[in-house]
Amino acid sequence: MxxxxxxxxxxxxxxxxxxxxxxxxxxxxxxxxxxxxxxxxxxxxxxxxxxxxxxxxxxxxxxxxxxxxxxxxxxxxxxxxxxxxxxxxxxxxxxxxxxxxxxxxxxxxxxxxxxxxxxxxxxxxxxxxxxxxxxxxxxxxxxxxxxxxxxxxxxxxxxxxxxxxxxxxxxxxxxxxxxxxxxxxxxxxxxxxxxxxxxxxxxxxxxxxxGGVAITGVPPLRPVARLEVKVIQVATAPAGETVGYGAAQRLKRASRLATVSIGYADGLFRAAGSSDLAKGVEAILAGRRCHLVGRVSMDLATLDITDLPEGAVERGDTAVFLGDGISVDDLAARSGTIGYEVLTSLGARYARRYVGG
Incomplete structure (x- = not known):
């Protein structure tokens, strides 16, 4: 913050x-x-x-x-x-x-x-x-x-x-x-x-x-919040398998997946997940934007890191959901909501660090 x-x-x-x-x-x-x-x-x-x-x-x-x-x-x-x-x-x-x-x-x-x-x-x-x-x-x-x-x-x-x-x-x-x-x-x-x-x-x-958008088409002022979470597992899955609850998204290729420690209990809305019909929110891993794959669950979400170099992401690495070019309104738009709701829904489990001021 x-x-x-x-x-x-x-x-x-x-x-x-x-x-x-x-x-x-x-x-x-x-x-x-x-x-x-x-x-x-x-x-x-x-x-x-x-x-x-x-x-x-x-x-x-x-x-x-x-x-x-x-x-x-x-x-x-x-x-x-x-x-x-x-x-x-x-x-x-x-x-x-x-x-x-x-x-x-x-x-x-x-x-x-x-x-x-x-x-x-x-x-x-x-x-x-x-x-x-x-x-x-x-x-x-x-x-x-x-x-x-x-x-x-x-x-x-x-x-x-x-x-x-x-x-x-x-x-x-x-x-x-x-x-x-x-x-x-x-x-x-x-x-x-x-x-x-x-x-x-x-x-x-x-x-x-x-740091949110006040009028459609008018750029926001300085960004305020940065949201980082940890990768807790990196795994692979073959083409044709599904990811997460409800089997909402089937993998079209052999994939590498990074599961991160964030879910709807932390303010990452369930609607932010991906399905076979629509891509969900993005996060930045190893300097690249990666889409969520499958549904967001209470405590976990999964990112598709297949396009990153082998070994670029390891357990304990950081995924950025806000910051590095992802604004609160970017995250909101992919979640079907508004920046106000994203900010006011940030969960109590985060370790909050304040800088400046």
């Missing part, structure tokens, strides 16, 4: 976004890479505002960064206002019930505690309806708290030219102007790249910080 690359990626986005503030999304254990190491590296790089999904994530982050601004994206569960207040956390309020509960808590305790207001501009997942947002805009100064952020989330910003993206920006701009002097935030990683009109006062990049 290259903390220096994560910090550089944040600095690149911060410079691009100025004068808007560049926050950092570190939910899901910093996209699977380890929030205990990633968040302090981002703080040292200059990030001061962070977003997580859950209250427990926010508590862990508060222990790491006592002075950070921390927003909880999944909102305010019933009877948790006191817990959020005690930890200095800012809930993202996406319903009238949440807003009422936070407002009442602030009034009852004689304190004005910051929180964000989330408006649904077309994703239909979380947030106030447009009608509720417009109604609130006329009375929000009478709340028991002062909103610190008005925000929404883009549904299709990673797809160039999608009609919903422009419509969401227009709707959000109309809503945000109804809350004067409250900073606005619409842009995720992809939205940050779409231009000044999408950035408002604060951007919330996630996947682009971690």
């Amino acid at each position: 290259d903390l220096g690359a994560i910090a550089d990626n944040w600095r690149t986005l911060a410079a691009l976004s100025a004068p808007a503030e560049c926050a950092a999304v570190v939910k899901a254990n910093a996209y699977g890479l380890g929030v205990d190491r990633v968040a302090p590296a981002l703080w040292r790089a200059g990030a001061r505002t962070f977003f997580v999904a859950h209250f427990k994530e926010a508590l862990a982050l508060r222990a790491l960064l006592p002075d950070a601004v921390i927003y909880v994206l999944n909102g305010l569960l019933p009877d948790t206002a006191d817990d959020h207040a005690a930890a200095g956390l800012r809930p993202v309020l996406g319903s009238v019930a949440e807003i009422t509960e936070w407002s009442d808590y602030c009034r009852d305790n004689g304190t004005d505690l910051p929180a964000a207001i989330h408006v649904d501009t077309g994703m239909h997942r979380l947030g106030l309806s447009l009608e509720e947002a417009v109604q609130l805009a006329g009375t929000y100064r009478m709340l028991g708290f002062t909103p610190s952020l008005i925000m929404s989330h883009l549904a299709c910003a990673d797809t160039p030219g999608h009609v919903l993206t422009a419509r969401q920006r227009m709707v959000f701009a109309d809503v945000a102007r109804r809350f004067p002097n409250v900073p606005g935030s619409l842009a995720n990683s992809a939205g940050t790249l779409l231009g000044r009109d999408f950035r408002f006062e604060l951007v919330r990049p996630g996947i682009f910080l971690y």
Whole structure:
């Protein structure tokens, strides 16, 4: 895990976004890479505002960064206002019930505690309806708290030219102007790249910080994660034999096979395997790309090394699944998924080593 690359990626986005503030999304254990190491590296790089999904994530982050601004994206569960207040956390309020509960808590305790207001501009997942947002805009100064952020989330910003993206920006701009002097935030990683009109006062990049593709066709920033596993056996098999569970792939030639210590319990998806109908993911062995052969099992996968020189691969050698030109999105595409899922699925059995930062 290259903390220096994560910090550089944040600095690149911060410079691009100025004068808007560049926050950092570190939910899901910093996209699977380890929030205990990633968040302090981002703080040292200059990030001061962070977003997580859950209250427990926010508590862990508060222990790491006592002075950070921390927003909880999944909102305010019933009877948790006191817990959020005690930890200095800012809930993202996406319903009238949440807003009422936070407002009442602030009034009852004689304190004005910051929180964000989330408006649904077309994703239909979380947030106030447009009608509720417009109604609130006329009375929000009478709340028991002062909103610190008005925000929404883009549904299709990673797809160039999608009609919903422009419509969401227009709707959000109309809503945000109804809350004067409250900073606005619409842009995720992809939205940050779409231009000044999408950035408002604060951007919330996630996947682009971690070396993934944010918009189809736009190259990622510096790669962050490298994934290496060990070869535990080298063997041969004759043509016509099958490899792995379900006999999903039959060998068309006499083959040399390297079985490596990685499986779906480690985040190498079962769909990443090969069959007679389709080739699966690749890994690099002895400087060459080699395809998986057969299905991925819980703890093991098998690579076809027939095209490598005899003796080029031995037990204990290293196979690279991420790095040396294989990006997180390359691995994802071969697995039928997205880079986000690859990173957040990296298993607990890996020995993690951090460099830079």
